[in-house]
Amino acid sequence: MNTTHHRPRTRRRTTGAALAGALALLLAATGCSSKADDGNGGGDKSADGVRTGPGIGAESIRLGALTDLTGPYATLGKSIVQAQQMWADEVNADGGICDRRIEIVVKDHGYDVQKAVAAYADLAPDVVAMPQVIGSPVVAALLDDIERDKMLTFPQAWAASLLGKDAIQVLGTTYDVDMIAAVDFLTRTKGLKKGDTIGHVYFEGDYGSNALEGSTWAAEQAGLKVAGQKIQATDTDLSAQVSALSKEGVKSVLISAGPAQTASLVGVAASRGLRVPVVSSAPGYAPQLMETPAAPALAAMLHIVSAAPAVSSELPGVQGMVASYKKEFPDSPVDSGVLSGYNAAQLMGADLKTACEAGGLSREDVLKAHRAQKNADTGLGTAQNFSDADRPASVETYVLKPDAKAVGSVVNVEDAHTAPGVEEYLSGR
Numbered sequence: 001m002n003t004t005h006h007r008p009r010t011r012r013r014t015t016g017a018a019l020a021g022a023l024a025l026l027l028a029a030t031g032c033s034s035k036a037d038d039g040n041g042g043g044d045k046s047a048d049g050v051r052t053g054p055g056i057g058a059e060s061i062r063l064g065a066l067t068d069l070t071g072p073y074a075t076l077g078k079s080i081v082q083a084q085q086m087w088a089d090e091v092n093a094d095g096g097i098c099d100r101r102i103e104i105v106v107k108d109h110g111y112d113v114q115k116a117v118a119a120y121a122d123l124a125p126d127v128v129a130m131p132q133v134i135g136s137p138v139v140a141a142l143l144d145d146i147e148r149d150k151m152l153t154f155p156q157a158w159a160a161s162l163l164g165k166d167a168i169q170v171l172g173t174t175y176d177v178d179m180i181a182a183v184d185f186l187t188r189t190k191g192l193k194k195g196d197t198i199g200h201v202y203f204e205g206d207y208g209s210n211a212l213e214g215s216t217w218a219a220e221q222a223g224l225k226v227a228g229q230k231i232q233a234t235d236t237d238l239s240a241q242v243s244a245l246s247k248e249g250v251k252s253v254l255i256s257a258g259p260a261q262t263a264s265l266v267g268v269a270a271s272r273g274l275r276v277p278v279v280s281s282a283p284g285y286a287p288q289l290m291e292t293p294a295a296p297a298l299a300a301m302l303h304i305v306s307a308a309p310a311v312s313s314e315l316p317g318v319q320g321m322v323a324s325y326k327k328e329f330p331d332s333p334v335d336s337g338v339l340s341g342y343n344a345a346q347l348m349g350a351d352l353k354t355a356c357e358a359g360g361l362s363r364e365d366v367l368k369a370h371r372a373q374k375n376a377d378t379g380l381g382t383a384q385n386f387s388d389a390d391r392p393a394s395v396e397t398y399v400l401k402p403d404a405k406a407v408g409s410v411v412n413v414e415d416a417h418t419a420p421g422v423e424e425y426l427s428g429r
Contacts, residue, residue, distance in 0.1 A: 050098060051360030055128030061096075061352060061361065062103045063088075064127035066119055066142075068134045071111030072233055072258055075286055079337030080132050080156060080344075081106055083321075086328050087345035097349060098356035104131075111233075113141045124149055129366055131348040132156055132341060136206040143168065150363040152351065152370055154344045156337075158282075158307065159206035160213070164390050167367060171344055171384065172307025174392045175207060175256060175281055176214030177426075181397035181419040182279040182305045183218035186252050190277045194223030199245040199253040201229045201238065201265055211256035211281055217425055231257060238264040242272060252277040259286040266301055267294035275301060282306040287335050287409035290402055303413060304400040308381045311339050311408035317379025322407055334408045339380060346378040382416045395422050 046052050055062040065084065068077040081104075088102040096102060107123055109116035116138040124145070129152040133139050136157040139146075146153050147165050155162055160174040179200075186192045200215050202208030212228060219226045227248040229241040238261060245253060253269070253276060255262055262284040269275070278301050285304045289295065309315060311322055311334050321342050322334050354369035355361055370386055376393075377383040384393035396416035403411045 048099065049359070050356060051362045051365060053128065053362035053364075054125055056361045057100070059100055060103050061098070061100045062105055062127045063348065064123045064130040065104055065106045065132040066109055066116055066123070066130065066134065066138065067106060067132055068111045069108040071109075072260075073111060073134055073283075075288065075333075075335070076156070076283070076337040077108070077134055079332065079335050080134070080341030082329050082332060083325060083338045083341035084131060084345040086325060087342055087349070089328075090324075091349060097352045098361060102349075109135075109138060111135055111138070113137050117141055120145060124151065127151075128361065128363055129348060129351075130154065131344045136162065139168065140206060150367055152348075152363070152367050154348065156340060156344075157207070159210045160392070161206045161210060163392070166371070166389050168389075169370065169386060170392060171340075171347065172382070172392070172394045173397055175211040176217070177392055177395055177419075177422055178281060178305040178307070178397050179211045179214030179254060179256070180218040180422055180425060181399070181417075182254055182303075183215055183222060183224070184419040184421070185303065185305070185399050185414070186277060186279065187222050187224075190252060192222070192224060192251055195225075196251040197225040197227055197248050199227045199229060199248065199250040200256070201231060201241055201245075201253065201261070202256040203258070203261075204230050204232055207281075207283070208256050211254070214425070215254050218419075218421060221421055231261065233258065236260045236264055237268075239268050241265065242268045242274060245269075246272065246274050250274075250276060252279070254279050254281075255284050256281040257284050259284060259289055262302070263289050263292055263294040263298070266297045267292075270294075270297035270301065277301060277303070279303045279305060282308070282336060285336070285400075285402070285410065287333050290404040290409040295402075295404060298402045299404065302402055304402075304410065306336065306398050306400055307394060307396075308336060308339050308343070309398050309416070310400045310406070310410045310412045311336065312403070312406040312411050315379065315381075321380065336408065336410075338408075343378050343380045346380070347376055347384075350376065350378075391426065395426070 044052050092101045107119040131154050134156045136159040139155040147167050158174050162170050262280050351370040355365040373386045375383050382394045382396045395418050398416050399414035400410050401413050
């Protein structure tokens with residue numbers, strides 16, 4: 001079976017080319033180049049006989065993080081950074097990897113693509129891989145550089161437009177796969193039937209458009225209509241969108257945006273009597289929402305589709321991670337970013353260990369070790385297959401819901417499962 005995302009791959013090339021062209025002048029003006037040697041240090045070997053390259057010293061392995069600590073996903077960025085630093089501290093306390101200490105170099109781009117491009121140019125020569133890059137637009141702008149540098153990169157972004165590059169690894173599902181699961185959940189559990197209309201509020205850009213692809217395809221299969229409402233990241237009052245959806249007579253609403261937009265949508269809808277089921281993409285929920293006036297409406301109306309389980313999950317690996325994080329960062333909330341960041345770091349660590357055992361820590365060595373993983377399981381969710389760059393690493397989606405009393409203010413409703421139709425969708429039909 002041909003499992004390539006035909007439509008997303010076309011969009012990826014278009015988006016990448018446009019952004020690359022727009023940002024070329026920036027790189028030229030700063031005199032920076034993100035090319036870091038030839039990606040393997042010319043096959044140099046250290047005193048212990050291990051092949052080295054950028055980011056690999058005699059006593060250290062340097063990893064990079066391009067994060068958002070001052071923009072719309074600052075809370076998420078902080079959680080991921082702290083979780084990955086906790087992982088590094090744990091690894092180093094246990095002797096490191098390949099007899100080397102892990103160092104993570106963090107740069108904040110504030111969700112600004114130009115700042116991110118400049119930060120990558122500065123960071124790239126000195127790191128071997130990146131276990132964190134926040135933002136689909138940021139990763140899209142860096143695709144060509146990352147691929148050329150053979151820099152294994154785990155984006156904290158799940159757009160299908162990021163598939164198809166050997167060095168880029170979307171962890172878990174993509175937004176479209178999750179939205180197919182969302183439509184399936186609504187038809188199975190909320191009584192939606194043929195002829196009904198569902199709303200979909202979504203961010204402009206790869207995140208929202210990819211989520212809309214999934215919902216549109218699934219709705220068509222189920223005989224449903226989709227009323228789309230495209231918004232900007234700066235739109236935090238969704239009163240107009242709620243009015244428009246009410247006029248459309250929607251029976252449920254999907255939202256693929258940020259936490260502020262989810263809170264506004266659900267809060268306004270509840271206050272205006274549009275008390276219909278709402279399902280959010282994973283980035284659209286944060287535990288802090290349960291401390292806002294929208295909390296009662298969120299608890300009553302919202303579900304979340306996610307590649308990862310709730311941080312309140314009974315999985316032993318998740319419980320152990322949560323306990324460690326609470327001890328290390330007692331004043332920080334435990335949210336999905338903690339789980340996502342720690343999981344990504346553990347997967348990166350496994351790749352580094354495998355590469356070391358094979359005799360090399362060059363970028364090519366790390367990338368080869370990663371793509372050889374067909375059943376990577378950290379105990380923090382579903383097992384993942386990294387051997388096919390054109391496919392999501394997993395096609396299993398969890399369904400969660402808000403719960404102010406739970407760790408992370410979210411609980412599992414349905415365990416990970418592959419929604420009907422996902423494989424047919426991925427076949428490019």
